Amino acid sequence: MKNIIAYSFILFFAGISLVSCLGDLDTMPLDDNQLVSEKVYQTKDGYTGVLAKCYASLVLTGQKGGDGGDGDLEGANEGYSGYVRLLFYLQELSTDNFLMPSSSNGLRKCLNLQWDASNASVITWTYQRLYMSIAYCNELLRECTEGKLQSRGLWEEMKDDYVSYRAEARFIRAYCYSMLCDLFGAVPYVDENTGVKEIPVQYTRKQIFEFAESELLAIENELKAPGSNEYGRVDRVAGWFLLARMYLNAQTWINENKYQEAYTYAVKVIADGHYPLASDYREIFLADNNTCKEIIWPLVQDGLRAQSSAGTNFYVKAFVNGPMDELYKTGVGSRGWGNVRAKVSLVDAFDADDVMFDGNDTWGNNKKDKRAQFMTALPNQVKDTWDVNMDMTSTFTCGYGYIKWRNVTKEDELCPSGDAYTSIDFPLFRTADAYLMAAEAILRGANGTQSEALGYVNEVRTRAYMSGKYAKNGVRSDVSGEITANELNLDFLLVERQKELASELTRRTDLIRFGKYTKGNNWDWKNGVRLGADVDDKYNLFPIPESELTNNPTLVQNDGYKVIK
Secondary structure (H helix, E strand, O other): OOOOHHHHHHHHOOOOOOOOOHHHHHHOOOOOOOOOHHHHOOOHHHHHHHHHHHHHOOOOOEOOOOOOOOEOOOOOOOOOOOHHHHHHHHHHHOOOOEEOOOOHHHHHHHHHOOOOOOOOHHHHHHHHHHHHHHHHHHHHHHHOOHHHHHHOOOHHHHOOOHHHHHHHHHHHHHHHHHHHHHHOOOOEEOOOOOOOOOOOEEOOHHHHHHHHHHHHHHOOOOOOOOOOOOOOOOOHHHHHHHHHHHHHOHHHHHOOOOHHHHHHHHHHHHHHOOOOOOOOHHHHHOOOHHHOOOEEEEEOOEOOOEOOOOOHHHHHHOOOEHHHHHOOOOOOOOOOEOOOEEOHHHHHOOOHHHHOOOOOOOOOOOOOOOOOOEEOOOOOOEOOOEOOOOOEOOOOOEOEEEOOOOOEOOOOOEOOOOOOOOOOOEEEEEHHHHHHHHHHHHHOOOOOOHHHHHHHHHHHHHHHHOOHHHOOOOOOOOOOOOOOHHHOOHHHHHHHHHHHHOOOOOHHHHHHHOOOOOOOOOOOOHHHOOOOOOOOHHHHOOOOOHHHHHHOOOOOOOOOOOOOO
16 A cells, blocks of 8 residues: 555545636635635644645646545636646657647647747646646745644744755745746745735746745755655655756756766766665556655656546657557557557657557567567558548557556456555656756756766666666566667757656756757657748747736737737
8 A cells, every 4th residue: 555645635634625817826725715724734644644735736726636526726627637647748748759639728839839828728727727736835935834733832842843844835836936936937925924915026037946946956955865755755866857957957047067976967867776766667557656765756656536527647658559459468458549649750760660669569578678668559540640531540550659557457357446546656856867967967068977877878778778786587678778878969868868757757857958959950840831831039948937927017028929908
């Protein structure tokens, strides 16, 4: 049984309405129709429940589980409105990785890089979701003070947890601000001290970056020691990882070279040793991945007690159709939606002989690179994501499926929670990314050696090929996957990140950092063209949603987007 904080959230917040209103984000989740603070915070369990909501807000969508009709975001389709599903649309669908041809809620605009401030609900919901999570964190930070704990008679019971509760809330808030910095740039700033009627001030992108950075540095030693927190909660390694990611992108985000800092913190993640690379890449994405040591920060799902159509349930069901369960064990039976397909560019990143699906080898044990997890065996299935008339199509067999997410255990068995909802935890941070970040930082000028960078990349590739120390009986291991120093450059590393991290919500950020997002690097349906075409550089940022500009007329829209008069 998974020992996770998210379960306490479900029990504690049952019956509490937590509906988003942008004008009240800094005061949520309490209002006249909800439990008052003094009742919520009478017990330690109450505080734990609020902290749990801070975590759960990144993977669950409401109060009833699944699509129960009591969603967090008012007016949003609950199935669409979960954070990791929304981020897929912004970070993966808009790139060279995946196709989902639906036109609903602005998905086609994301696919084609043709969005604006009002034509893509999924962009607005992502913005709202991040601020909702910030609001929960601010709520806990307002109430979890020594003074309030003393006045409520809880200090003696909570004094050992008080520091880590606050540090974890500050970490989640810093993460949310880092993502707002990445996606939207200059955004409003709210914290636990923002007044109820105060109009939030818009910070510059640099100010948002520096706030998140300062928070992470301040709480480094207040987060629990590496490996000492309960599953699903963060520790110091997560803080180091997030700093490494922010520093790696600092040149893009704030025009400052922080590659040395990126290298330093990525190496701290690697050297700490509490989150070693998994022995088998494929096991990171299964229903029992709570046993996977590589995952630094999992967003926890459970098919019975933490249900969501917006979490990993989406990453299995949207990527498969019903007939695929007859070819291999998807873990969702015939419930596949048949939505998402791999773009040609993702397929072509792998060796052609690794791509094809073999019904006698459904795990791909005979492939060189075990990351090449594609479905190619459906009747009349082709690699191209267009039909015979060269048009975009919803036909699922126009394009290969991507099947690394499976709702089964390492033993290829359905987990006890069944196949209605998935039990795969989403690996938001994992160690292989730190290896690749460290290597990239060196290639961009950090003071590590070239041989060190090569070693980091080859470690990830050796695991992918399951050779050397990663070899396992019954699995092909005759090709090492290692490359030579002459082969390692930034272009190679960008492709390696694509193969290692496809669908894990990093691709748009990576392409922008490498200068290959808007121009000079095209893929299926970019700019609405079958083979892709360049787009305006304004698409390196998403627009501040029109609804937010209406509510707060002091905000300045990102360059290139229509300004509301």
